[in-house]
Amino acid sequence: MEQANIVIIGGGVVGCAIARALSARWGDVFVLEALPKIGMGASSRNSGVIHSGLYYPPRSLKARHCLRGNQLTYEFCAAHGVPHRRTGKLVIASSPAESEELAALMRTGETNGVENMQIIDRAAIRAREPHVAGFQAIEIPSTGIVGSEELVKAYARIATDQGAHIVVQAKVERLEPTRDAIRVFSTAGEIETRCLVNSAGLYADEVAQLLGSAMADHRIYPVRGEYCELQRSRQDWIRGLVYPLPHPEGVSLGVHLTKTVWGNVLVGPTARYLDDKNNYEREREPIAEFARSAKLLLPELEPSDLLPAYSGIRAKLTPPGKRGEKRVADFIIARDPQFPCVVQLIGIESPGLTSAPSIADDVRDLAAEILD
Ligand SMILES: Cc1cc2nc3c(=O)[nH]c(=O)nc-3n(C[C@H](O)[C@H](O)[C@H](O)COP(=O)(O)OP(=O)(O)OC[C@H]3O[C@@H](n4cnc5c(N)ncnc54)[C@H](O)[C@@H]3O)c2cc1C
Numbered sequence: 545m546e547q548a549n550i551v552i553i554g555g556g557v558v559g560c561a562i563a564r565a566l567s568a569r570w571g572d573v574f575v576l577e578a579l580p581k582i583g584m585g586a587s588s589r590n591s592g593v594i595h596s597g598l599y600y601p602p603r604s605l606k607a608r609h610c611l612r613g614n615q616l617t618y619e620f621c622a623a624h625g626v627p628h629r630r631t632g633k634l635v636i637a638s639s640p641a642e643s644e645e646l647a648a649l650m651r652t653g654e655t656n657g658v659e660n661m662q663i664i665d666r667a668a669i670r671a672r673e674p675h676v677a678g679f680q681a682i683e684i685p686s687t688g689i690v691g692s693e694e695l696v697k698a699y700a701r702i703a704t705d706q707g708a709h710i711v712v713q714a715k716v717e718r719l720e721p722t723r724d725a726i727r728v729f730s731t732a733g734e735i736e737t738r739c740l741v742n743s744a745g746l747y748a749d750e751v752a753q754l755l756g757s758a759m760a761d762h763r764i765y766p767v768r769g770e771y772c773e774l775q776r777s778r779q780d781w782i783r784g785l786v787y788p789l790p791h792p793e794g795v796s797l798g799v800h801l802t803k804t805v806w807g808n809v810l811v812g813p814t815a816r817y818l819d820d821k822n823n824y825e826r827e828r829e830p831i832a833e834f835a836r837s838a839k840l841l842l843p844e845l846e847p848s849d850l851l852p853a854y855s856g857i858r859a860k861l862t863p864p865g866k867r868g869e870k871r872v873a874d875f876i877i878a879r880d881p882q883f884p885c886v887v888q889l890i891g892i893e894s895p896g897l898t899s900a901p902s903i904a905d906d907v908r909d910l911a912a913e914i915l916d
Contacts, residue, residue: 548572549915551728551737553716553751555582557696558892559743561900563703563710565908570915573708574737575700576730578715583696585745587897589824589856590769591802591810594618594628594688595895598635598653598661599790599797605875607656609899609906614686616901621690624698627805633687633785634669636678638840643680645789650682660685675781676801677843687785691805692897699900716744719754721883726755739914740886741907746821746859748890757880762890765860766821767795769813771853772834778849782809786841791815795860795871797894799837811838811850817864824855861891875899877906885914 549570552559555577567573579585594617600606621628637646650661661684669678700710714732719740721727726740744751752760774781787800796815803809814829814837835847861873876890887910889903896903 545727546733546735548574548735548737550574550739550741550911551576551726551735552741552743554743554745555700555710555712556585556743556745557583557587557692557699557897557900558745558889558903559741560696560699560703561904562741562743562907563708564699564706565901565904566911567703567706567708569908570911571707573703574735575703575708575710576714576716576728576732577710577712580712582700582710582712583693586856586859587696588693589854590692590894590897591800591813592689592692592804592897593785593802594690595898596633596653596658596684596686597656597895598649598658598682598684600656601872601874602652602655605877606895606899609875609902610895611657612902613895613899617690617695617898618688620698620901621695624702626694626698627691628688629805630686630688631784631803632683632685633787634673634676634678634681634683635787635789636669636676636841637680637789638677639679642789646680646682649789653682653684658684658686673783673786675844676786676841678841689785689802689805690897695897716751716754719751721755724885726883726885738885739911741911742886742888742890743892745892746857748859748888748892752888752890755880755883755886757882757886757888759876759880759888759890762861762876764891765863766818767858767860768816768818768823768855769796769858770829770855771810771812772831772850773811773853774809775849775851779807779809781842781844788841799834801838801841810853812853813856815858818857821857824857828852828855858893859891860893875903877903879910879913887911
């Protein structure tokens with residue numbers, strides 16, 4: 545059987561960022577990706593926002609990785625020619641009744657270390673975004689956008705240049721722990737590894753289950769986010785990133801307006817719990833529903849201004865709850881107590897794209913405990 549130092553299951557943005565960090569230090573690093581290309585899961589089906597770290601509970605892994613990942617992502621994109629732009633972002637309070645919530649959100653951001661935010665008024669909102677309505681907004685200069693597929697490819701390219709092997713159409717189907725290694729059986733062959741990293745996104749709980757790990761109890765609930773986009777003739781209605789206040793139950797950041805690096809404007813994503821991790825398209829939200837949600841921010845918007853676009857599926861650790869019940873969970877990034885040569889990453893939902901290089905640094909430290 546072929547021998548590896550490290551096998552990473554999952555060629556999304558997180559798996560590829562980890563491969564880049566680990567292959568700088570160790571040889572015989574493999575990424576096994578089930579699909580025909582890397583980055584076809586959540587990593588290319590998102591808003592492409594480089595988040596600032598505003599929303600997450602202080603001292604959480606999400607807050608720490610987002611803050612550090614924000615800076616590392618900008619540095620990486622600039623160094624490696626990945627399309628990106630530091631656009632800044634507005635989070636809008638639509639009426640005076642939302643002012644208090646807006647101020648509380650800004651305090652959370654300040655506690656997390658987000659810098660140079662300010663509250664702006666209706667006139668300043670109009671000056672920045674002439675078509676957007678709002679009573680007040682937080683302006684966050686550190687938020688930006690990135691071409692997410694290009695980001696995944698750049699992490700993978702550097703990993704490969706450093707000697708890592710990225711193998712596609714390699715779905716991991718069986719894992720067999722031995723005394724101090726793991727045997728990995730995939731559709732591309734078999735390999736024994738001294739260190740295994742589970743970075744399987746939506747399927748991370750099922751990969752943990754293949755190992756017989758109790759960490760598989762951290763079940764992943766798929767929550768679909770659908771997008772529409774503005775018709776080309778309406779794209780100049782939005783200059784940057786415009787968000788409402790986040791969903792009160794913590795399920796999503798709310799249907800927002802995102803001008804991508806390519807100049808089109810996304811409207812979304814929605815949030816709907818699914819039974820099927822593969823259901824990207826069935827029973828999509830009617831376009832009129834997108835127009836209704838986004839009209840609060842963009843009053844001129846009519847359903848005829850929108851075209852349906854792609855959807856992505858979030859890897860949520862919280863089940864659907866009752867109305868009004870908070871549903872917030874942190875990333876799980878840890879060595880498996882039952883299988884110490886395994887690093888488990890479970891529930892890497894938003895801000896996972898932003899956090900990837902910071903998560904990769906922590907996984908490198910955990911891998912060093914196993915391999916050095
Ligand atoms: C709608 C939406 C909007 C988002 N917006 C943002 C945003 O604006 N900014 C931000 O920072 N984050 C955002 N996120 C979150 C971000 O996209 C994810 O956190 C990130 O892409 C997760 O990366 P990943 O590598 O863990 O998962 P994935 O990209 O899903 O990769 C996991 C990979 O594992 C593979 N795999 C699974 N099982 C196996 C197996 N058994 N064998 C081999 N391979 C396997 C899959 O095929 C997949 O390619 C958003 C997410 C969604 C869904």
